[in-house]
Amino acid sequence: MEKIYRLNDLEKKIIETLEKTNDLTALEELRKETFGKKGIFNQALEDLKNLAPLEKQQFGKALNLTKEKIDLLIKEKTLKLEETKLEQTLTQKKPDWTLPSLPFYLGKTHPLTLVLDEVLKIFSEIGFSSVHGPEIETDENNFGALNIPEEHPARDMHDTFYIAGENLLLRTHTSPVQIRVMKKQSPPIRIVAPGRVFRHEAIDATHSAVFHQVEGLAVDENISFADLKGTLEFFNKKLFGKEIKSRFRPSYFPFVEPGAEIDISCTICKSQKSNCPVCKGTGWIEMLGAGMVHPNVFKAVNIDPNQYTGFAFGIGIERIAMLKYGISDMRLFYENHIAFLSQF
Ligand SMILES: [Zn+2]
Structure with missing residues (x-):
């Protein structure tokens, strides 16, 4: 049970960090820390090995649910940040009217x-x-x-x-x-x-x-x-x-x-x-x-x-x-x- 409480704390912490993250590079860092090979969830999986069967089952289930939830939150945040970035680019960068146009072919009458x-x-x-x-x-x-x-x-x-x-x-x-x-x-x-x-x-x-x-x-x-x-x-x-x-x-x-x-x-x-x-x-x-x-x-x-x-x-x-x-x-x-x- 203690492990599950710790898992809840972990989830809270990740969500807090996620809320504070406001650029895509930092978000990618957070994703690696969470889901990477040496990330938080992989370490938690290691811990599973040493648990008794019943505890293993309960903790495994909770772990998966948290993983799915965090994964979804990170994806949503990524989309949101990408949209903001695109909007900024579009408003900041003025089009270059001097660029040559694409070739345009007029049809002809037979x-x-x-x-x-x-x-x-x-x-x-x-x-x-x-x-x-x-x-x-x-x-x-x-x-x-x-x-x-x-x-x-x-x-x-x-x-x-x-x-x-x-x-x-x-x-x-x-x-x-x-x-x-x-x-x-x-x-x-x-x-x-x-x-x-x-x-x-x-x-x-x-x-x-x-x-x-x-x-x-x-x-x-x-x-x-x-x-x-x-x-x-x-x-x-x-x-x-x-x-x-x-x-x-x-x-x-x-x-x-x-x-x-x-x-x-x-x-x-x-x-x-x-x-x-x-x-x-x-x-x-x-x-x-x-x-x-x-x-x-x-x-x-x-x-x-x-x-x-x-x-x-x-x-x-x-x-x-x-x-x-x-x-x-x-x-x-x-x-x-x-x-x-x-x-x-
Ligand atoms: Zn003739």
């Missing part, structure tokens, strides 16, 4: 987004509003309503990804957005539809299974091929410069009649070089497809083809970005290399 934004801006200047639609489309909106019935060979060029068991597919162009607008809205209509489109393509330098388009549509009374020509010439000059010439060649797309492919004069060699790799010496570069909306398309969306006419066009964003920035492989757009993307 070249396809840059081109897309520019294209939409040009068309907005002449009254075309931008409309979006879903990437998963019905067969009817993507093909049927666009004068491409089931057995039509144009479906081969537009081979795409079908949703199994449903009459749904990944859209092969953004023309279905035009169908959606014409079904809901009566003329006059003047829209551009930007977005991602999908084809079942083997991927190479000029083909991708996923790419981007902007398609345009204008429907009103008395819209003529001259309006189409004027609109696209305005667009080509705005995008590539005043000196650019446009050329219209007859072509075929099921949803227009007549249809045309539009070329621009070579932006690289200015139509001067016979060995130009971009225009291959022809002086012309293929730009986009267009035409007057086919009467069957109007019939499919309940617009009277005797009252209204319209034109439509489709622009490949990748193609324009490649021409504009002189990029020879479209796969670069999708590979996310910082070295490539940070140039724009």
